[in-house]
Amino acid sequence: MKITVQSKSGTHVFDCGEQESILHAGLRQGLTLPYECATGTCGTCRARVMTGQAEMRWLEAPGGARLKRDKGDVLMCQTRARSDCEVAVPSPIVVANGAPPAARDGVIRNIRHLAPDVAGFDVRLSAPMTFEAGQFVVIEADGFPGGRAYSMVNFETEVDTIALVIKRKPGGSFSEWLFREGQKEPRVNVFGPLGRAVFRGDEGKNIVCIAGGSGIAGMMSILECASRNAYFRAHRGAVYFGVRTALDAFYLEPLSHYAATSHGNLDIIVAFSHEAAAGPVHADFPGLKLARGMVHEVAGNAMDGRLGDALFYVAGPPVMVDATIRALVVGGVSSRDIRYDKFA
Ligand code: FES
Numbered sequence: 254m255k256i257t258v259q260s261k262s263g264t265h266v267f268d269c270g271e272q273e274s275i276l277h278a279g280l281r282q283g284l285t286l287p288y289e290c291a292t293g294t295c296g297t298c299r300a301r302v303m304t305g306q307a308e309m310r311w312l313e314a315p316g317g318a319r320l321k322r323d324k325g326d327v328l329m330c331q332t333r334a335r336s337d338c339e340v341a342v343p344s345p346i347v348v349a350n351g352a353p354p355a356a357r358d359g360v361i362r363n364i365r366h367l368a369p370d371v372a373g374f375d376v377r378l379s380a381p382m383t384f385e386a387g388q389f390v391v392i393e394a395d396g397f398p399g400g401r402a403y404s405m406v407n408f409e410t411e412v413d414t415i416a417l418v419i420k421r422k423p424g425g426s427f428s429e430w431l432f433r434e435g436q437k438e439p440r441v442n443v444f445g446p447l448g449r450a451v452f453r454g455d456e457g458k459n460i461v462c463i464a465g466g467s468g469i470a471g472m473m474s475i476l477e478c479a480s481r482n483a484y485f486r487a488h489r490g491a492v493y494f495g496v497r498t499a500l501d502a503f504y505l506e507p508l509s510h511y512a513a514t515s516h517g518n519l520d521i522i523v524a525f526s527h528e529a530a531a532g533p534v535h536a537d538f539p540g541l542k543l544a545r546g547m548v549h550e551v552a553g554n555a556m557d558g559r560l561g562d563a564l565f566y567v568a569g570p571p572v573m574v575d576a577t578i579r580a581l582v583v584g585g586v587s588s589r590d591i592r593y594d595k596f597a
Contacts, residue, residue: 465569495548
């Protein structure tokens with residue numbers, strides 16, 4: 254099918270396969286179509302189908318709450334074309350620099366439990382992928398409508414295996430399927446890399462990472478990239494990692510390693526929202542500090558009045574991300590210096 258997109262910056266035309274979303278088709282052909290979550294939750298990819306037939310697969314997608322469906326509004330990340338279409342997008346679109354995201358086949362391997370309801374797993378890719386620290390992929394599996402977004406934990410220039418983190422949700426059919434089928438190495442579709450909340454080794458600013466639960470995944474990739482670039486020789490960093498209790502914390506060993514090799518320039522604070530910390534520092538993992546409270550409040554208190562000259566990375570549940578961004582903006586941080594991904 255041929256998709257013609259009218260945008261504030263002109264008209265673009267691209268091909269769209271029967272089985273791919275309009276968003277994926279445009280992105281893989283190098284266009285900067287608007288998106289954030291790529292999984293139907295944020296509403297950023299809103300567009301209006303002016304002519305032609307298109308079908309939104311997940312009608313109840315939370316990101317579609319404000320669509321004017323009677324006027325042809327759709328979420329491009331959830332919509333497949335059923336004929337040639339003309340689509341209007343309310344933002345500028347240009348041709349992106351660099352390699353565009355692409356679809357690959359993947360095989361899930363090596364599921365490992367990290368915390369009571371969190372697991373890590375690898376996806377072996379059918380073709381290597383290059384990505385930036387902080388980016389994510391969307392994974393789709395047969396029998397599960399829509400896709401799920403996961404940030405890469407690892408960081409390499411080019412990888413054939415990506416490491417991801419999943420939170421097990423009671424009644425969350427995909428996560429339960431993954432835990433059940435994991436030993437059989439199930440096949441999935443992988444689209445990416447996606448996301449603009451990236452860290453490059455030449456940012457030139459101090460960095461602050463604020464993560465809730467499995468949101469720490471992308472921060473691990475950022476820390477690995479920073480570590481490889483000896484970033485903390487010349488810059489300071491802080492990581493605030495929020496979990497409910499000490500039992501829910503994971504990746505403490507690599508975090509402790511990053512703190513130990515940071516020349517004293519990286520503070521890592523694990524915040525417990527549902528119990529008191531056993532002490533000011535972790536007894537088993539040197540370099541990790543402990544605190545009690547919601548992670549955005551712990552971060553806000555620790556940085557009180559010292560928010561300038563840093564890049565802020567935020568990841569986690571949407572409520573936590575929203576609260577953190579609000580607190581940062583109220584504290585005087587420019588929105589240009591806040592990078593975040595909001596998955597649900
Ligand atoms: Fe489509 Fe978020 S990008 S709803």
